[in-house]
Amino acid sequence: MKSSNVTIKDIAKLLSISPSTVSRALKDHPDISQTTKDQVNSLAKELNYRPNPIALSLRNRRSNVIGVVIPEIVHYFFSSVISGIEKVAGEHGYSVMVSQSDEKYEREKEVCTTFQHSIIDGILISISKETNDFAHLQKFEDEGIPIVFFDRMIEEFESDRVIINDYEGAFQATEYLIVEGRRRIVHFAGPKNRLISQNRLKGYLEAHKKNGVVIDESLVIYCDEFDKALIETQKIIDSGLKFDAIFTVNDFTAAGVLKTLQKNGIKVPTDVSVIGFGNDYIAEMIEPTLTTVSQPGFTMGERAMEMLINRIKNEKNDPIHTDVLPTKLVLRNSTKPR
Amino acid sequence: MKSSNVTIKDIAKLLSISPSTVSRALKDHPDISQTTKDQVNSLAKELNYRPNPIALSLRNRRSNVIGVVIPEIVHYFFSSVISGIEKVAGEHGYSVMVSQSDEKYEREKEVCTTFQHSIIDGILISISKETNDFAHLQKFEDEGIPIVFFDRMIEEFESDRVIINDYEGAFQATEYLIVEGRRRIVHFAGPKNRLISQNRLKGYLEAHKKNGVVIDESLVIYCDEFDKALIETQKIIDSGLKFDAIFTVNDFTAAGVLKTLQKNGIKVPTDVSVIGFGNDYIAEMIEPTLTTVSQPGFTMGERAMEMLINRIKNEKNDPIHTDVLPTKLVLRNSTKPR
DNA sequence: ATCGAGTGCGCAATCGATTGTAATTTTTTC
DNA sequence: GAAAAAATTACAATCGATTGCGCACTCGAT
Numbered sequence: 001m002k003s004s005n006v007t008i009k010d011i012a013k014l015l016s017i018s019p020s021t022v023s024r025a026l027k028d029h030p031d032i033s034q035t036t037k038d039q040v041n042s043l044a045k046e047l048n049y050r051p052n053p054i055a056l057s058l059r060n061r062r063s064n065v066i067g068v069v070i071p072e073i074v075h076y077f078f079s080s081v082i083s084g085i086e087k088v089a090g091e092h093g094y095s096v097m098v099s100q101s102d103e104k105y106e107r108e109k110e111v112c113t114t115f116q117h118s119i120i121d122g123i124l125i126s127i128s129k130e131t132n133d134f135a136h137l138q139k140f141e142d143e144g145i146p147i148v149f150f151d152r153m154i155e156e157f158e159s160d161r162v163i164i165n166d167y168e169g170a171f172q173a174t175e176y177l178i179v180e181g182r183r184r185i186v187h188f189a190g191p192k193n194r195l196i197s198q199n200r201l202k203g204y205l206e207a208h209k210k211n212g213v214v215i216d217e218s219l220v221i222y223c224d225e226f227d228k229a230l231i232e233t234q235k236i237i238d239s240g241l242k243f244d245a246i247f248t249v250n251d252f253t254a255a256g257v258l259k260t261l262q263k264n265g266i267k268v269p270t271d272v273s274v275i276g277f278g279n280d281y282i283a284e285m286i287e288p289t290l291t292t293v294s295q296p297g298f299t300m301g302e303r304a305m306e307m308l309i310n311r312i313k314n315e316k317n318d319p320i321h322t323d324v325l326p327t328k329l330v331l332r333n334s335t336k337p338r
Numbered sequence: 339m340k341s342s343n344v345t346i347k348d349i350a351k352l353l354s355i356s357p358s359t360v361s362r363a364l365k366d367h368p369d370i371s372q373t374t375k376d377q378v379n380s381l382a383k384e385l386n387y388r389p390n391p392i393a394l395s396l397r398n399r400r401s402n403v404i405g406v407v408i409p410e411i412v413h414y415f416f417s418s419v420i421s422g423i424e425k426v427a428g429e430h431g432y433s434v435m436v437s438q439s440d441e442k443y444e445r446e447k448e449v450c451t452t453f454q455h456s457i458i459d460g461i462l463i464s465i466s467k468e469t470n471d472f473a474h475l476q477k478f479e480d481e482g483i484p485i486v487f488f489d490r491m492i493e494e495f496e497s498d499r500v501i502i503n504d505y506e507g508a509f510q511a512t513e514y515l516i517v518e519g520r521r522r523i524v525h526f527a528g529p530k531n532r533l534i535s536q537n538r539l540k541g542y543l544e545a546h547k548k549n550g551v552v553i554d555e556s557l558v559i560y561c562d563e564f565d566k567a568l569i570e571t572q573k574i575i576d577s578g579l580k581f582d583a584i585f586t587v588n589d590f591t592a593a594g595v596l597k598t599l600q601k602n603g604i605k606v607p608t609d610v611s612v613i614g615f616g617n618d619y620i621a622e623m624i625e626p627t628l629t630t631v632s633q634p635g636f637t638m639g640e641r642a643m644e645m646l647i648n649r650i651k652n653e654k655n656d657p658i659h660t661d662v663l664p665t666k667l668v669l670r671n672s673t674k675p676r
Numbered sequence: 677a678t679c680g681a682g683t684g685c686g687c688a689a690t691c692g693a694t695t696g697t698a699a700t701t702t703t704t705t706c
Numbered sequence: 707g708a709a710a711a712a713a714t715t716a717c718a719a720t721c722g723a724t725t726g727c728g729c730a731c732t733c734g735a736t
Contacts, residue, residue: 005481007692018716023694033714050455054395055692058721063392065435073420074619079412086438095452097403098436100424114433117388143343226623255623262625281412285564285593287600287625345722356686361724371684393722396691 006047015039063119066308068098069111071128071152076280077297078126081150084301085124092309094121105130112136122146122308127154129191146311150304151295152196160311162304162323166196169293169327170203171210173247173275176291176329178211180336182245182273186236188257190224190249197224200249200277224249229256237264244272251276255286258334274334288333296325344385353377401457404646406436407449409466409490414618415635416464419488422639423462430647432459443468450474454481460646464489467529484649488642489633490534498649500642500661504534507631507665508541511585511613514629514667516549518674520583520611524574526595528562528587535562538587538615562587567594575602582610589614593624596672612672626671634663 008026012019017036025032025040043049057063068085070078082098089096097120101108108128115123116139123140125147134157140147141159148160177185187204190197201220208215218241223232229248233256236243246261248254254276258268266272268288276283279294303323310318331337346364350357355374363370363378381387395401406423408416420436427434435458439446446466453461454477461478463485472495478485479497486498515523525542528535539558546553556579561570567586571594574581584599586592592614596606604610606626614621617632641661648656669675 005692008694009692019693020695020717021715023692024715027694029695031714036714052396052692053455054392054401054457055721056694057392058390058396058691059693061721073411074414074417076412079417082411082436083438086436090448090452095435096437097433098420098424099434100421114428117391119392226619252619252623259623259625281564281590282620282623285590285597285620286623287597346724347722357723358687358725359685362685365724367725369684374684390722393691394724396721397723399691 005052006044006049007052008049011040011043011047011049014043057119062121062312064093065095065097065120066305067115067120067123068096069101069108069115069123069125069127070098071101071103071126073098073100076282077151077278077295080297081126081301081304084298084303085305086301087298088302088305088309092305094305094309101128101131103128103130105132109136112140116140116143116145120145122148122312124148124150124304124308126151129194132193146308148304148308148311150300152194155195158320160307160321162300162307162325164196164295164300165324165327166199167203167206169277169295169329170200170247171207172203172327172329173277173291173293174204174207175211176335177245177247177273177275178207178213180245180273180338183213184216184219184243185245185247186219186221186241186243188221188223188229188232188246188248188253190222192222197249204247219243224253226252226256229253230260233257233260234264237261237266245274246272247275247277249277251278251280251283251290251292254290254292254334255282258286258288258290268334269336273336275329276334279330283330283332291332291335292330294328294330296327300325343390344382344387345390346387349378349381349385349387352381395457400459400650402431403433403435403458404643405453405458405461406434407439407446407453407461407463407465408436409439409441409464411436411438414620415489415616415633418635419464419639419642422636422641423643424639425636426640426643426647430643432643432647439466439469441466441468443470447474450478454478454483458483460484460486460650462486462488462642462646465492467532470531484646486642486646486649488638490532493533496658498645498659500638500645500663502534502633502638503662503665504537505541505544507615507633507667508538508585509545510541510665510667511615511629511631512542512545513549514673515583515585515611515613516545516551518583518611518676521551522554522557522581523583523585524557524559524579524581526559526561526567526570526584526586526591528560530560535587542585557581562591564590564594567591568598571595571598572602575599575604583612584610585613585615587615589616589618589621589628589630592628592630592672593620596624596626596628606672607674611674613667614672617668621668621670629670629673630668632666632668634665638663 008019008022012022022040025037086096099111105128108131134154150162153161189201221232223229246257254274257274261268268274276290276292279292283290283292346357346360350360360378363375411417424434437449443466446469472492488500491499527539559570561567584595592612595612599606599610606612614628614630617630621628621630
């Protein structure tokens with residue numbers, strides 16, 4: 001920031017009145033005469049006066065900035081969340097500060113510390129894969145800075161949340177495979193300590209039960225990255241494990257699965273059906289196109305920001321609230337058409 | 339931001355000294371006795387005192403926040419740039435505010451206006467596809483807020499820049515195809531008004547000249563999106579146009595090309611070689627894996643941020659500087675192995 | 677005993693905007 | 707025409723931190 005910016009004092013000096021009068025005139029305060037108001041307003045417009053946001057922040061003790069902590073920005077899902085956040089933030093005069101935790105607990109703590117001694121009015125966070133405690137978040141609570149979790153939350157930490165209906169999404173995907181006639185469905189699951197993975201796994205299991213399909217625990221494999229999927233898929237093929245479908249915890253993993261299946265001459269979806277999770281843009285680009293569970297990232301961002309704004313405005317009044325967003329199974333060519 | 343934060347006054351009151359003494363003690367000012375310094379420092383530590391960044395911003399007229407304007411965050415390249423920016427920013431005590439222009443000129447102007455009347459010490463920008471003038475940026479210049487362009491710049495606007503060697507990248511890719519024996523190389527080009535596309539096109543053309551290959555202007559097609567690539571590729575196939583390679587301006591377009599080629603039974607790389615640009619993560623996920631020109635996004639972010647910090651610190655002293663980052667051809671399976 | 681230098685610290689202004697209260701001017705009323 | 711009421715506007719404090727200037731005090735030197 002540099003000089004050359006018009007202040008309320010400049011206007012006051014030019015009109016030979018006091019800064020306080022200028023301030024009141026600009027806010028249409030009843031104490032100020034119409035004549036003065038007109039003078040002030042026209043001069044303010046002419047000089048393109050804007051109140052200095054920093055001065056306002058200092059006085060009002062609110063910065064109109066919110067902090068976003070996100071695991072990795074390079075994921076389509078997370079960047080769409082950010083877009084949703086930005087949209088709503090902009091509409092309400094908030095600016096957004098984004099920091100990545102890189103899925104690291106230590107980094108997440110650092111980022112939070114920076115935000116704490118900083119200027120944010122509220123925080124939106126999706127915790128890293130490594131995060132298991134919430135000491136670093138407690139401080140926000142203590143200082144009265146509202147927190148809203150999105151997508152990944154800490155169950156024990158009481159606060160507003162926007163999450164995906166992971167259970168339902170996984171249930172639908174699995175049930176679709178079962179209805180398709182699949183009986184030995186492999187699940188490439190996410191980290192055991194993440195609620196999100198637990199719920200997807202639960203949906204997977206429940207769909208089996210509801211449809212009277214026997215569950216084989218050996219079909220659940222913990223693998224949630226592209227590179228690892230290449231290896232794990234090859235392993236299960238080599239091991240002679242029998243399977244006729246694979247449901248993965250995200251689309252990158254599904255991409256790795258598809259690639260390895262095809263490399264081994266296994267036809268998708270003839271021999272094996274594959275369903276991913278996330279509806280990343282790769283889902284349309286890979287071959288065959290990927291049937292996947294769409295997560296409304298943009299909507300999630302919008303809702304999270306709305307909840308945060310509401311919490312900032314209404315302080316502690318409202319009870320804590322959790323928004324569960326519906327998923328949708330997007331059918332493409334990695335499953336048989338119905 | 340809420341209360342409960344320790345201020346310099348609180349410390350002063352507790353020690354029955356003046357705020358100014360506390361301030362000086364904390365900064366190890368020689369006027370203050372060691373005894374007082376020790377008292378202040380230990381109490382500050384105990385109370386976990388942090389200077390209020392907003393108060394500092396107001397006084398110093400610098401916020402230690404920099405603004406980033408980016409076309410679309412969902413692109414791997416841009417999100418890696420942001421990661422690089424964030425890394426260097428963090429190391430130097432800067433925070434980052436990110437806003438997207440969504441490739442729209444109007445939105446870009448809005449974002450810039452917000453930043454202008456805001457609190458940023460500098461701006462990093464990659465202009466939208468639609469942007470042709472720079473009135474909205476001139477204001478930053480006028481107010482002494484430094485600008486650094488990354489990836490996409492406005493030629494007429496004098497300022498620091500970090501760009502990719504688009505020409506060289508395109509040249510290498512094209513030459514590789516020529517050496518491979520390709521003679522009718524289609525180029526899916528980006529918008530004509532973008533320097534970046536012009537340079538890639540230039541590299542494509544120059545590689546032909548240098549290698550004595552005749553240029554057929556009908557092989558240059560303006561198409562830079564996945565969906566459009568599906569259509570355009572089908573068009574050139576149906577039109578009976580002869581070609582034996584396709585070089586695209588980005589990886590999404592290449593993905594569309596690959597998909598359509600395979601759909602039409604055209605073998606890659608046997609019949610047609612394909613090279614993309616960007617080294618997006620899809621390059622490894624699609625089938626066949628995509629040979630592409632890697633753009634060092636993370637490095638670009640780092641460099642841009644370093645240049646901006648340097649410019650903020652050294653004001654107008656240094657002459658304007660342009661950093662040209664090298665590209666690298668990443669060989670994968672959409673071209674013949676050498 | 678007094679002057680001068682040196683030490684340690686506080687006052688007050690500043691950054692830009694806001695707001696309770698006081699002060700001034702204008703208008704009204706008897 | 708003077709006092710009371712109403713209408714305007716100015717003063718000063720505030721948000722938190724910094725800093726030029728000056729004050730008070732100590733101590734050695736003359």
